[in-house]
Amino acid sequence: MAYHTRSDSFPSRPHPIIQEADEHLSRLRSSESTSASSSTIRHKLSGLQDLHDCVDRLLQLPLNQQALAQEKNQKCYNELLDGSLRLLDVCSTAKDALLQTKEYMQNLQSIIRRRRGEESEVLKSEVKKYLASRKIVKKAIHKAMGNLKGMKNSVLNKDQETIAIVSKLRDVEAVTLTIFDSVLSFISRPKSRPSSWSLVSKMVLSKRIACDEEANVNEFDEVDAALKSLKSADNAQNQPSKLESCIQDQEEGLESLFRQLIKTRVSLLNILNH
Structure with missing residues (x-):
């Protein structure tokens, strides 16, 4: 995405922070086409945090603060504030989805660890609760993803001369x-x-084949498939642990990014107050 910009906003020789932000943008854009896996998601979230750290430092530059504070740029400034709020909302949606999944997964794991024969009905009940919670999570996410399309179109359709x-x-x-x-x-x-059936089959393939396909593994999908075909607690023992580790990684990444987004929003608000 390219915008036409006036030369009076950034110096003719880009500031090192601007160059750093451009490098992060380039890496993240190039990563968009990579297959989604737990590791790639983790790296993307880490890259986003680094990018938004650069943004916060860009907002501390006096030249940029003066440019944004000008009365004629008030509309653009308000749009940026709205954008920062949108990012926080989407990040919160992802965090909530992970939290809900983790809570039901932990309840399920507690039953699986005990896995006494007389508790088989309890296990089945927890599995049903987990799968029901996944449907709720997916519904909320699909709604959020629909809203994302409108958000991205809104950003792309803004006036280019700015x-x-x-x-x-x-x-x-x-x-x-x-x-x-x-x-x-x-x-x-x-x-x-x-x-x-094909997803469950993947879970019992040889270690060699599993390693070859590791880059494309979706832990959420594997657990959903395993639990839907659940025969006993033993069949469900390993996959939830892998998912819990995946959720932990993504939770940490989203929480760090959320804090950085708040910091950036505060910097934008401070420019208005000055």
């Missing part, structure tokens, strides 16, 4: 929304996927 700092922040917002879309898609898993 000051450079606004153009740069719009680029950041667009890339961030795209990455969030990837994260939400990974958590919910699109409906167009292999059959449950």
Whole structure:
């Protein structure tokens, strides 16, 4: 995405922070086409945090603060504030989806660890609760992903002739929304996927084949498939542990990013108050 910018906003020789932000943007854009896996999602979230750290430092530059504070740029400034709030909302949606999944998974694991024969009905009940919670999570995520399309279109359709700092922040917002879309898609898993039987079959393949396909593993999908075909507690013992580790990684990444997004929003608000 390219915007026409005026030369009076950024110096002719880019500031090192601007160059750093451009490098992060380039890496994140190039990662958009990579297959979604737990490791790639983790790296994308880490990259987003680094990018938004650069954004916060860009907002501390006096030249950019002066440009945004000008009365004629008030409309653009308000749009940036709205954009920062949108990013926080989407990040919160992803965090809530992970939290709900984790809570039901922990209840299920507690039953699995005990896995006494007389508790088989309890296990089945917890499995049903977990799968029901997944449906609720997926419904909320699909709604959020629908809203994301409108958000991204809104960013892309803004007036192209604007000051450079606004153009740069719009680029950041667009890339961030795209990455969030990837994260939400990974958590919910699109409906167009292999059959449950083929997914369960993958889980019992040899270690060599499993390692070859590790890059494309979706832990959420594996657990859903395993639990839907559940025969006993023993069959469900390993996959939830893998999912819990995956959720932990993504929770930490989203929480760190959420804090960084708040910090950036505070910086924008401070410019208004000055």
